[in-house]
Amino acid sequence: xxxxxxxxxxxxxxxxxxxxxxxxxxxxxxxxxxxxxxxxxxxxxxxxxxxxxxxxxxxxxxxxxxxxxxxxxxxxxxxxxxxxxxxxxxxxxxxxxxxxxxxxxxxxxxxxxxxxxxxxxxxxxxxxxxxxxxxxxxxxxxxxxxxxxxxxxxxxxxxxxxxxxxxxxxxxxxxxxxxxxxxxxxxxxxxxxxxxxxxxxxxxxxxxxxxxxxxxxxxxxxxxxxxxxxxxxxxxxxxxxxxxxxxxxxxxxxxx
Numbered sequence: 527x528x529x530x531x532x533x534x535x536x537x538x539x540x541x542x543x544x545x546x547x548x549x550x551x552x553x554x555x556x557x558x559x560x561x562x563x564x565x566x567x568x569x570x571x572x573x574x575x576x577x578x579x580x581x582x583x584x585x586x587x588x589x590x591x592x593x594x595x596x597x598x599x600x601x602x603x604x605x606x607x608x609x610x611x612x613x614x615x616x617x618x619x620x621x622x623x624x625x626x627x628x629x630x631x632x633x634x635x636x637x638x639x640x641x642x643x644x645x646x647x648x649x650x651x652x653x654x655x656x657x658x659x660x661x662x663x664x665x666x667x668x669x670x671x672x673x674x675x676x677x678x679x680x681x682x683x684x685x686x687x688x689x690x691x692x693x694x695x696x697x698x699x700x701x702x703x704x705x706x707x708x709x710x711x712x713x714x715x716x717x718x719x720x721x722x723x724x725x726x727x728x729x730x731x732x733x734x735x736x737x738x739x740x741x742x743x744x745x746x747x748x749x750x751x752x753x754x755x756x757x758x759x760x761x762x763x764x765x766x767x768x769x770x771x772x773x774x775x776x777x778x779x780x781x782x
Contacts, residue, residue: 529763533558536611537760538603538656540594541621543570545721546671549749550618550756552578555586557757559616562607563589594621594648595640604655613663616760617656619649619693620671624686638685645689649696657700657709666709667760670697671752674715674775690715694771701769710768712759717775719747742777 537554541547543565551561555578563571563578571589578587590606592599607614623644626637649670660666675683676690693713700711718737738745755774758764773779 530557530757530761532616532757532761535559535615535760536562536607536613537616537618538562538564538607538614538652539618539620540564540592540652542618543567543574546716546719546749546752547618547620548574549753550620551587553750553753553757554616554618554760555582557761559760560585560611561587562603562611563587564592564603565621566591566593594644594652597651600648600652601655604652608659613659614656615660615665616667616669617653618669618671618756618760619652621648622671622686622689624683626685627682629681630684633685641685641689642692645686646692646696649693653696653700653711657704660709661704661707664708666704667764668697668700668704668709668711669756669759670694670711670713671756672697672713672715672771674717674773674779676715676771677773677779697771698769705768710759710764712764712768713771714752714755714759715771715773715775716752717741717747717773717778719749719752721749738776738778740778740781741775742781745776747774747776 537559539547539551542551542563555561563575568591571591575587575589588610590603592603626633670693672693673690675687676694680687697711697713752774
């Protein structure tokens with residue numbers, strides 16, 4: 527258990543009111559971390575934090591709503607976390623957006639800008655706010671939730687995939703910069719996971735079969751199946767892992 531013990535650690539997880547982010551927050555808390563639940567709306571954040579506190583004890587989770595597109599909101603998220611818990615040991619950049627599906631020729635400038643802003647630049651902003659105190663203490667784990675889309679071309683979600691490829695490179699670059707101070711930066715690249723975010727890809731049975739049939743495990747993933755990898759990458763078990771992208775996709779990318 528010591529390998530995965532997060533007792534005393536403080537973690538911010540963006541986009542954690544549902545889906546993959548919520549599952550990660552719940553599992554980090556289960557392994558001892560105090561967690562900050564954050565997404566745009568206060569109500570869902572408070573609901574998740576309340577459930578974690580009911581299970582693990584009062585004070586294990588707090589809710590700090592923030593819009594990742596707002597630099598001021600992200601600074602407030604950082605400041606309020608430090609005020610509540612004293613420091614930040616783990617940052618999970620999970621929140622993302624994809625307002626467009628179709629060929630690159632059809633995407634409007636504002637749609638492309640929004641994808642790059644929310645999926646890449648906002649991660650950069652928040653990391654730059656959180657990292658200095660990690661570097662000073664010479665300890666910290668930063669995790670970016672990317673996608674297998676960042677490893678492949680796709681005629682339907684090309685702009686989203688471009689942003690997710692950029693997240694992988696962001697992790698590699700920051701791993702080089704932060705490594706001498708013992709701050710690790712990694713990515714998870716999930717395959718298709720049954721979340722509201724990806725609903726348009728799995729609610730159609732025919733499309734779901736097309737996407738999952740080539741994979742060795744022949745099924746869609748569940749949010750909690752991403753959370754285990756997140757616990758690993760945020761815990762002492764991965765102390766010698768940095769700059770990496772761990773693919774969690776039921777084997778799809780090795781078979782298709």
